Amino acid sequence: ATDRADESEVEVLGDFGGFVEGESESVATDADVEVVEETFTFPVPFQKKVALVGFATGHAHLAPFDDPNTEIWGINQLWKILPDRRFDRWFELHDLDLFYRSNPEHVAFLKAFDGPVYVRSQDYQLALEWGIESAVPFPDEIVVAQFLPYFNNTISWLVALAILMNDNHRNHGGHGFEWMGLYGIDMAQDHLLQAEYSQQRPSCEYFIGLA
Numbered sequence: 001a002t003d004r005a006d007e008s009e010v011e012v013l014g015d016f017g018g019f020v021e022g023e024s025e026s027v028a029t030d031a032d033v034e035v036v037e038e039t040f041t042f043p044v045p046f047q048k049k050v051a052l053v054g055f056a057t058g059h060a061h062l063a064p065f066d067d068p069n070t071e072i073w074g075i076n077q078l079w080k081i082l083p084d085r086r087f088d089r090w091f092e093l094h095d096l097d098l099f100y101r102s103n104p105e106h107v108a109f110l111k112a113f114d115g116p117v118y119v120r121s122q123d124y125q126l127a128l129e130w131g132i133e134s135a136v137p138f139p140d141e142i143v144v145a146q147f148l149p150y151f152n153n154t155i156s157w158l159v160a161l162a163i164l165m166n167d168n169h170r171n172h173g174g175h176g177f178e179w180m181g182l183y184g185i186d187m188a189q190d191h192l193l194q195a196e197y198s199q200q201r202p203s204c205e206y207f208i209g210l211a
Contacts, residue, residue: 042139043116043161044169046071046088049179052158055081060184070181075154078184079109088115093138093154096123096130107132147210153200155185159207180211 049070051063055078064070065085074087076094090113092100100106110117110132118138119127127135143160144151151157162180170176185204 042142042168043089043136043165044174045165045177048175048177049181050162050177051181051183052155052162052185053078053082053087053183054155054185056184056186057081058184058186061085063181063183070179073158075158077106077109087113089118090115091118091138091154091158093118093120093157095120096126110135147207150203150206152203155182156200156203156207159204159211163207163211182208 047069049064049067050073051070052073052075053060053063054075060078060082063072063085065072071088072086073089073091074082075091079087090110092110094100096119107130110127111130113134115134116136117127117132117134118136119132121137121140124135124137138157139161140157143157143164146164147160151160159180159182162177166176
């Protein structure tokens, strides 16, 4: 990769290979008694570079928000930490009903987000009912079919998705992603974090290795 950021603070990935075979996925969702079939196109890169941003405050703010040639991916309630930054895609892969039914502030953010909001496929219909009109089912079945089922955190899902988007786009004459950066993603193995990140870190390292 070129134009690397300070490697002491942010991990930047270079060119990566491909795995994808399919371009679309159908998601069956329950709407009252009727089953509705939702078909969508597999996501394609907006730009030639992509930055994934997490919650580690030491360097999350260093993501290239001002670079129009880099698309920025946000997750969960990151907007509370970086409220005035540009994001192009949002990923909320937690159980919507369990985590956010009593969190109208976050739901309001997702409803107002100017870009695709990726949710779990089983939450897609609920997202539409909540007024998240830009909701998109995350293509989990396609991603799982291409990799070992080693997903225990949002970042691993996103790195795997970026790998597949890159290859799928290049296979169809597009530019893919020439560069991927991770900002605010430490997965620090601190005893204060109740071992959650300690369990999740190896999964991230695995997908970073594939990238």
